Amino acid sequence: MPNKKQMYDKGKVVIGLCILVALMTFPFWFNLGKAAPPPDPKLSEKAKAAKECVMPKAYMTSEHMQLLNEWRDTVVRDGKRIFVNSSGKKFNMSLSSTCLDCHTDKAEFCDKCHNYASVTPYCWDCHIDPKEAK
Numbered sequence: 001m002p003n004k005k006q007m008y009d010k011g012k013v014v015i016g017l018c019i020l021v022a023l024m025t026f027p028f029w030f031n032l033g034k035a036a037p038p039p040d041p042k043l044s045e046k047a048k049a050a051k052e053c054v055m056p057k058a059y060m061t062s063e064h065m066q067l068l069n070e071w072r073d074t075v076v077r078d079g080k081r082i083f084v085n086s087s088g089k090k091f092n093m094s095l096s097s098t099c100l101d102c103h104t105d106k107a108e109f110c111d112k113c114h115n116y117a118s119v120t121p122y123c124w125d126c127h128i129d130p131k132e133a134k
């Protein structure tokens with residue numbers, strides 16, 4: 001049976017190891033969000049005129065997938081469709097009717113960046129690009 005002191009030391013060793021691993025991998029995960037600077041995605045005329053996205057740019061660049069997930073869950077699970085952003089502006093939580101209504105050029109904006117980052121969101125199996133649908 002390990003005595004109390006040994007168990008206490010074991011705990012310390014585990015914590016120490018965790019910190020060590022975190023430190024050693026820091027450069028890796030610290031860069032995850034910004035690895036490989038994306039090409040400059042072109043804003044549509046409509047987006048340029050709007051000046052602002054639904055959330056601040058830095059947040060959008062790194063968190064737009066989470067935001068879309070939140071929107072989807074809120075719409076599908078809770079049946080709520082209105083999103084109010086940090087400055088009190090309201091948006092209809094819709095991928096095609098909101099994001100792509102302002103970012104009218106999916107190919108030049110979303111796709112260009114995704115191709116560069118080698119991500120292929122499967123959303124378009126079901127959701128339409130209003131422009132392609134025309």
Ligand code: HEC
Binds near residue numbers: 043054094095
């Ligand atoms: C009313 C117009 C408008 C709507 C709606 C809109 N955006 Fe934006 N978006 C912009 C503008 C303008 C910028 C550039 C902001 C800036 O430069 O400060 C931008 C920036 C972004 C960026 C960052 C681009 C970069 O260069 O890093 C992403 C990603 C993005 N939007 C995705 C989305 C998604 C996803 C949605 C829907 C959830 C959405 N946008 C809805 C206007 C809009």
Ligand code: HEC
Binds near residue numbers: 065100106109117122
């Ligand atoms: C500035 C570059 C950039 C722009 C512009 C951009 N994306 Fe992304 N997007 C990314 C990156 C990088 C990822 C992968 C992030 C990750 O895996 O953590 C991603 C992931 C996603 C995902 C999740 C995909 C998955 O399979 O997990 C969705 C959905 C998405 N983007 C939608 C959009 C939409 C819609 C637009 C245009 C309105 C857009 N993005 C514009 C860079 C961008």
Ligand code: HEC
Binds near residue numbers: 072076097123126
């Ligand atoms: C298998 C088909 C399918 C796929 C794939 C899919 N969705 Fe959806 N999505 C739906 C359906 C159905 C709804 C409910 C439509 C409604 O109630 O307006 C929905 C609703 C949403 C909504 C809220 C309503 C709207 O008009 O946009 C968002 C946001 C959304 N999905 C985002 C995404 C994103 C982001 C992806 C990819 C990562 C994705 N979806 C992939 C079928 C799909």
